[in-house]
Amino acid sequence: MPSINLLNYNFNALAILLCSYLVLIPDVEISTNVFFLILFFFAIIQKSFNYKYKKVFSSILAIATIYILFVLNDQTLSKEYFINLILGLIFLKYSEIEKKESHYFFGFSCVFLAVSSLVYGQDLISSFLSFIIILLSIIHLYSLNQTKILKLNLNNLFRYFIFALSIIPIIAIIYFVFPRAELNIKLFETKKNQLGIPDKISLGSFQNISDSEENVFIFKTNIHDNDQKYYFRVKVFDKLSISKDWLNSEYKILLAQFKNSFKVSNPIEKQDVDASLIMFPHEKKWFPKLDNYNFKNSNLNLNLINNTLTTNKIVTNKKSYKLIYDKRDVIYQKKLLDFYTLLPNNISPKLKQWAKTNFENANSPKDYLDKILNEFKTNNFFYSLTPVNQGNDYENFFFNTKTGYCEYYAGTFTILARLAGIPARIVTGYYGGSYNNLGDFYTFKQHDAHSWVEIFIDNNWVLYDPTLSVPNENILNSNNSNFESFETSTVTSNNEQKIDISRVGIYFEYINYVWTNSFLRYDERSRTNFIKEKLSNTDMYKSIFFFLFSIIAIIYLIKILLFIYARNFLYKLFFNKLRKNNKNLSNYMTHQEIYKSLKNIDQRRFEDLFKLYEQIKFDKKYKISFKNFYSINFQIIKYAYFK
Template sequence: MKDFLSRFNLTLIICSYLALVFTLYDQLHAIILLIGLGAASWRLGHYFGKVPLLNIIMLAIVSIICAVFTVLLLYKQGLFNILIHLVFLGFSLKFLELRSVRDVYFFVNTGLVLIALFFIFNTSIYSAFIATLLILLLLSVLLSLHAQALLKSEFVKLLLKSCVISLPLAILLFLVMPRLPTLWKMPIQKQATTGLSDSVTPGEIANLSRSSALAFRATFTAMPPIESERYWRALTLDSFDGRTWSQSGTLKAQEMEAKRGVGQRFSANNASDNVNNDYELIIEPHYNYWIPVLDYAKTPQQLVSLSDYSLRSDKPIITRKGFTISSLSSVQPSPLTTFELQQYTQLPESTNPKTDNWISENLNNGVSRENLLTQLLTGFTQRFTYTLQPPLLAEQQVDDFLFNRQAGFCVHYASSYLYVARKLGFPARMVTGYLGGQWQASEGFFTVRQYDAHAWVEIWKNDAWQRVDPTAYVAPERVESGLEQSLTDSNEFLADEYFSLQRWQSVPLLDTLRARLAQLDYLWARYVVNFDNQKQQKLLQRWLNLIPWLNIAYSVLAVMGIIFIALLLSIFKPWQKIKFAPEDVIYNRLQQHYKNRYGERGIRKTGQSISDYCKQLSQNEALNSTLFNKFASCYNNIKYAPQADKISYRKNIKQLKTIYQLLRKTRGG
């Protein structure tokens, strides 16, 4: 059976299919991808006559087998994930089935659904640009079915014109269409490749700090805090097994309540209304529940606060998400219970004998507990170095770090200080999050990246939690100026990301490019991605406030009338003169010529076909009857026969014009 698709049609379809596969491969299972590519290969083989198309029965059997296999393969990953893969399979199998224009319509519409699903997991402006190109490619498939005679330049022009015309309607729908809640629970399809964890072993955050991936952005309504005060707390780790710091059962229980949306609102909300600053966070997907905030945060309605002053969302952050946070200048903490005192001083037995002996000797020599902690911090400033490439520690980590290696990253210093503090009887805990952030002056926001990840200590003194950052003693420039400044004398900063624009901030041109791209992506995230129900209601309310309530109905009717009139004008274009096709112009000239020559004998009768009219003229000029027949045949061929391309059409017009000129020059009567 001859394929109804031209080479140009099939090329566009294959390009659109492969582009969608390449775009979605990160969300699709490898086996399902292979099945889809196999279907596409079979369809391509049919075009070149190598394999037959599957009949309807075989195609139905293949579809059922693939659907059942997909459900069995992915049933543990949730309904939504299964649906995504089934849509992709339908897209691939429809490509295999293409037999008519209707099938191509279905193929294109399924592709548009897949692009919408792509936006669920990718919301950056770069993803939007890719999705726009995919939409143009799919629309070009439809256009190619009905505009095969167009030149390539005219084809592209018509495609872009159609998209530009529909753009205002798309923007209007984006602004006014209701934001409906999701009908299913969004799955956590993958674990975060970069991001904080609920357990930390010295060296892990050092690996994280090799990444320039964006963590979040923050915009302040008032003067932002200085660099050394921008500690973004995310997780508190209060349990130690001798090697790894993790969350205790109490905090894990609070985490579980937060995930169910039933957690309590702890003491940060019990403080007086001493709001110090408001800021808006736009958080990148990290597939966890924690929200990075400054000390201390007033809990928004959509979040839950834990007893350690950290905030949690009841849903994992799997797409870009915006939150407005109020920062409190202070809180009044509740006294620690006996259980909490025990939890925050808990240590395993005899894991670091050298450190234990050092503590005992100093206490026996009359050194106070506070002075011993100060002595430890002073030692950090004298003999220790700050590095992203710390040596591996022995099993007795604190001993090996304090007495042998003496080189490490923030977790090494926080872990060692925390161990000594607990050994001295001070309740203490580790806090992980981010420190600092890069100021973007063009739009007035901070960009916090994964290499800003940090760990510090909170110690209970004078009935309050007090922050102690041991890193500030060994590398004060890390706290005051950021990670890059603290590593200016080494090549450790983003050593694994040679082509990252963050690495080349010292090059003015690349730094300007980086800043412009960051600004553009921020504006997209803040005003488009973060355009939620609340912001939509405020916008619509603002619009309605501009119009008296009595005139709202008239305004709606007026807008509808304007849209209707604009559509009529765009269709009929009354300002343009009626344009005849070139063949009709030549035909009209022929009629006018013979009307002038023969009077009533040269006038075409109403409803008379061109063939009959040319026979009528042959009666006046019998010698030109052959030319008249050629004129009628050429006109009918141009008007009613399909044209292969624009070049053939122009060639036929030229032939018709030549016949007309010969008839004018000769008088065959």
């Protein structure tokens, strides 16, 4: 069996440092990852050099690291910032390691980083890596106290493994009891987070936000309707400015202006449904809302006019929510409906003429809207993520370039509807998602961001998605695979779209979903209930005692099995008993000297034991039968305990 020096502190520390870097990769932006990568290589290089003012230089870098991470964290004092800061300082501490004593602080810092990440990060990869860091760090700290080279054999590996696993109860206590209070202090106005929907819609707005694979939320429901496609609304844009930007009116402004122009009629009693949603952190206050559904036991603000949701606190943590059926019919008065027909005075005369001509030739408002959709379908319109930059020129798009993506079609459709006096508004959010048929859930990513239109017809808002009118063969490129799989429709089509990745990816996504969904439900409220209810429950202590007793029993059982497998003998017990019964025997005597010092009766009694001991000690290839193994050990136990 080859041997390895488990006291190689530098190798152990480098392995821990690499795992510490990997644990935060999924949770930070590319710019922060690049900075960490620079620090990682700098730490390795600086560690290999010794110069007089190394610690002074590292201290200056530490101050710079604090500032750089503060800027990269959007100048916000949050738990993510402090966890990232710990990693940055760990890199610098590693670069200063010269003596054995320096490893202790490094090891404890890595344990603190791993525990912090484990408490706040619930995805499968980060949880697994945090656990590995803790095990490696404990092994590393344990090996620092060893004085001899340990061979790579089953006994030594088992010893390390059992010692490392002893930290699990401490991890569990920290996880269940550690406070989960939010820390999110923004000191300055900074750049906008790219997740979500922009604050205004211009032609080209979605080009800056739709090219991202980042997860936004996961939706699961056991109620399937193949005729429905999921549209989750985030913002409604109801006002077109002079510069042709679509703006989102604040709810409090709408309430002040149209307080008596709408009312809720015959709301249906809320009903529990078998549906849930996992929200990923996006550093904003919006929430995705499915029509006729709301979130159970959540402090969210419902905009009754635009049917959207917001929260009072910035979303900084992944969290799981249960959905309820919550349908509300809102009656709109003429004053409010007229608001959804307003347009600035500088609308293109050519668009006005097209709307006037086609509306006069239409049999009804629905027929007119179908004419617009038919125009997109039959008059060589194309869907592309890289259209020519033309500013907010809707006339040029509609009559000339005819190439764009969702906000081009939604904005033009809304303008043409309002030109005909039909109330219309742009709705933005997320469309389609990727279906995981193993776990039966939908993953919505940032590239699923989409805009569509709602038209007020027959006393109700009706969903129109003009983008889906573009023929499949005219889709030049798209991040959202749902655009390429549906026939022309004013609403939706098939719901059972499967994610186009390998089976391995589907299984991993499912395992990560189960892991995340299981741990996400343990939040600050769950922690408080756990402390109040569980820690005062005597049954829990019985369960813990039974668990610990079982672990100890399993450990001893494994030791016994290993002892039997190796056919070891209880000679240590045997010689200790001989010394106890014979005061003239010394600890420094050889086995031959011990034998000669025994009485004649004892020499005859233990002659075979001494011969076997000598044979085992000097003949490494000697193997005894299991029958003699049990017989001799039984003889030793009988002498030691039952004399």
